[in-house]
Amino acid sequence: MNAIFNKITHQLFHHKTWKGYWEPIIQLFLPAWRDSYYRAKVVAFKSLRADVVQLTLSPEKKWPIHKAGQHIALTVEVDGKLITRIFTIACGTTTRKSQGVIRLIIKVKDDGALTPFLGNFSKGKWVNISPPMGSFSLPHGKSVLMIAGGSGITPFLAMLEDYQANKKGSLEDKQSIHLIYYAKPHEHLLVEELTEFANHNESFSFQLLSRMHDGDIEPYLAQHGTSHWMVCGPFELYQQVAQTAKLINVPVDSEHFVAFPHLTDNTNSPKQQLIVKHNKTTLTVSNTETLLTQLQKADVPVSYGCGMGICHQCQCIKKSGVVRDVRTGELSDSAEQLIQLCVSQAATDLELQA
Ligand code: FES
Numbered sequence: 549m550n551a552i553f554n555k556i557t558h559q560l561f562h563h564k565t566w567k568g569y570w571e572p573i574i575q576l577f578l579p580a581w582r583d584s585y586y587r588a589k590v591v592a593f594k595s596l597r598a599d600v601v602q603l604t605l606s607p608e609k610k611w612p613i614h615k616a617g618q619h620i621a622l623t624v625e626v627d628g629k630l631i632t633r634i635f636t637i638a639c640g641t642t643t644r645k646s647q648g649v650i651r652l653i654i655k656v657k658d659d660g661a662l663t664p665f666l667g668n669f670s671k672g673k674w675v676n677i678s679p680p681m682g683s684f685s686l687p688h689g690k691s692v693l694m695i696a697g698g699s700g701i702t703p704f705l706a707m708l709e710d711y712q713a714n715k716k717g718s719l720e721d722k723q724s725i726h727l728i729y730y731a732k733p734h735e736h737l738l739v740e741e742l743t744e745f746a747n748h749n750e751s752f753s754f755q756l757l758s759r760m761h762d763g764d765i766e767p768y769l770a771q772h773g774t775s776h777w778m779v780c781g782p783f784e785l786y787q788q789v790a791q792t793a794k795l796i797n798v799p800v801d802s803e804h805f806v807a808f809p810h811l812t813d814n815t816n817s818p819k820q821q822l823i824v825k826h827n828k829t830t831l832t833v834s835n836t837e838t839l840l841t842q843l844q845k846a847d848v849p850v851s852y853g854c855g856m857g858i859c860h861q862c863q864c865i866k867k868s869g870v871v872r873d874v875r876t877g878e879l880s881d882s883a884e885q886l887i888q889l890c891v892s893q894a895a896t897d898l899e900l901q902a
Pocket residue numbers: 632852853854855856857858859860861862863888889890891
């Protein structure tokens with residue numbers, strides 16, 4: 549029955565489900581309720597530094613238990629617009645299970661679309677979150693080298709929390725962990741927590757480095773050639789680590805969020821120029837970049853959030869034509885349907901309606 553209601557609502561009103569149609573009414577009783585999102589209540593907001601805040605959220609009960617190292621899409625309403633950004637959960641499963649909360653550590657960017665407004669989200673306010681996502685997690689039973697850059701420390705804080713909690717329950721654990729943490733001088737985050745972990749775990753050690761004083765990372769990697777490497781931070785740091793790992797044949801896991809405009813075309817289809825009508829604007833686009841990237845380049849006003857196919861804020865109605873989903877390579881049919889601009893490429897001429 550649900551499926552039938554959803555189909556009718558989709559065809560008539562372009563809402564994914566019938567519940568979505570009733571969203572404004574449901575929100576009168578459940579603040580920030582949104583179809584396909586989870587709700588979370590702000591429990592605490594703390595400044596860790598002039599440009600870094602810690603947000604503690606209590607997700608609704610049905611939110612799935614996350615794994616240390618996973619991330620979420622956080623959506624907040626700013627001036628009537630929904631803005632979504634991706635953040636790693638900076639605590640382990642242990643905190644969620646014992647206190648019912650998760651924390652995010654967020655670098656505030658003055659020109660950011662979301663972070664400058666986080667100060668408005670005081671205790672008791674509601675936000676939306678996605679389910680936990682990602683597979684960046686601590687491998688079991690192996691010695692690990694963690695490499696963090698700037699706010700890339702967050703997944704490792706979560707992993708260390710669960711590592712410590714699990715170790716308490718086990719009689720023998722030969723896993724050792726070393727962390728190399730790069731940041732600007734005096735800008736390393738939560739050093740007290742790292743010191744605490746090191747004080748309680750002989751098998752955990754860390755070093756704080758800055759490029760200005762200590763140079764690039766390569767010389768610090770050589771002595772960890774028998775460990776499993778994990779890296780989270782700026783792309784340049786990842787590149788340096790990945791190159792060294794390749795040279796000495798070390799496994800490396802990484803977490804850095806890449807929006808779809810950077811993906812190259814993987815369909816091997818010849819490059820084509822196609823015509824897209826978007827509301828009253830007509831433009832020529834290529835079939836090898838996402839529609840969102842090309843509409844932005846052409847200064848066509850479009851809503852968007854994560855740029856990764858998660859938040860649905862770039863959704864619009866395709867009235868005619870065929871698009872390719874860049875995640876799967878699948879082609880749509882030519883009928884009217886909702887598409888996400890950030891993960892769609894034109895495969896034929898298109899007519900879009902925002
Ligand atoms: S911008 Fe989030 S799904 Fe497209």
